[in-house]
Amino acid sequence: MSNSPSAATLRRGLMLLAVLGAIAGPSSAEEARRDARVTLLPAYSKECAACHTAYPPGLLPAPSWRHIMDNLPRHFGTDASLDAATLATLSSWLVAHAATGRRAGSPPAEDRITRSAWFAREHREIAPAVWRRPAVNSPSNCAACHVRANQGEFNEHDVRIPR
Ligand code: HEC
Ligand code: HEC
Numbered sequence: 001m002s003n004s005p006s007a008a009t010l011r012r013g014l015m016l017l018a019v020l021g022a023i024a025g026p027s028s029a030e031e032a033r034r035d036a037r038v039t040l041l042p043a044y045s046k047e048c049a050a051c052h053t054a055y056p057p058g059l060l061p062a063p064s065w066r067h068i069m070d071n072l073p074r075h076f077g078t079d080a081s082l083d084a085a086t087l088a089t090l091s092s093w094l095v096a097h098a099a100t101g102r103r104a105g106s107p108p109a110e111d112r113i114t115r116s117a118w119f120a121r122e123h124r125e126i127a128p129a130v131w132r133r134p135a136v137n138s139p140s141n142c143a144a145c146h147v148r149a150n151q152g153e154f155n156e157h158d159v160r161i162p163r
Contacts, residue, residue, distance in 0.1 A: 047082055054152075144162055146158055
């Protein structure tokens with residue numbers, strides 16, 4: 001049977017798929033995991049992870065970080081102001097480590113990671129009611145489910161959805 005035209009066609013088809021896969025590069029989930037992995041500046045963990053997860057700089061494009069850092073006194077309904085020196089240090093660190101690949105495109109709505117197209121895709125299997133559970137409260141609360149989010153780890157083995 002191995003010489004039948006259909007087997008040969010199938011083999012060629014599989015080879016073509018493998019080649020196309022190699023050209024397409026890493027999947028969006030792989031790329032997101034890689035973009036999230038960066039050693040955080042201690043000042044970033046201190047100042048920007050007091051109220052929420054230490055969002056990885058690689059998950060937002062540079063214009064979003066600039067816009068966020070230029071508007072800290074009016075930060076999502078709260079005041080997240082910093083002294084001028086810390087503001088300058090953190091702004092340049094965020095911009096230097098901002099998204100490069102697929103995520104470097106146009107800024108998401110409200111400069112939110114959670115409003116990015118890829119975010120919706122990676123989380124499409126989560127039911128709306130899950131986001132509203134008291135232990136989750138908001139999609140922005142990454143660490144509720146990604147137990148190592150503050151270390152920049154978002155792989156599927158470190159996900160526990162709270163009941
Ligand atoms: C005083 C508390 C506070 C501090 C300090 C703070 N934030 Fe926030 N941040 C918030 C709140 C509240 C939200 C909205 C969360 C929500 O919608 O659940 C938010 C949202 C965000 C988001 C959007 C998350 C999403 O939905 O994708 C980013 C990005 C962000 N903050 C970055 C920063 C950075 C950078 C710093 C440090 C300069 C910082 N935050 C410091 C309170 C704070
Ligand atoms: C309600 C729980 C929950 C919250 C909150 C949440 N996620 Fe997720 N996330 C998941 C689940 C479940 C998956 C799919 C894991 C899998 O691939 O099986 C996922 C997948 C991902 C992936 C792809 C990883 C992979 O290996 O496929 C990334 C990156 C990610 N999330 C980032 C974030 C970020 C950043 C935040 C916060 C702004 C966040 N998530 C908030 C549950 C959550």
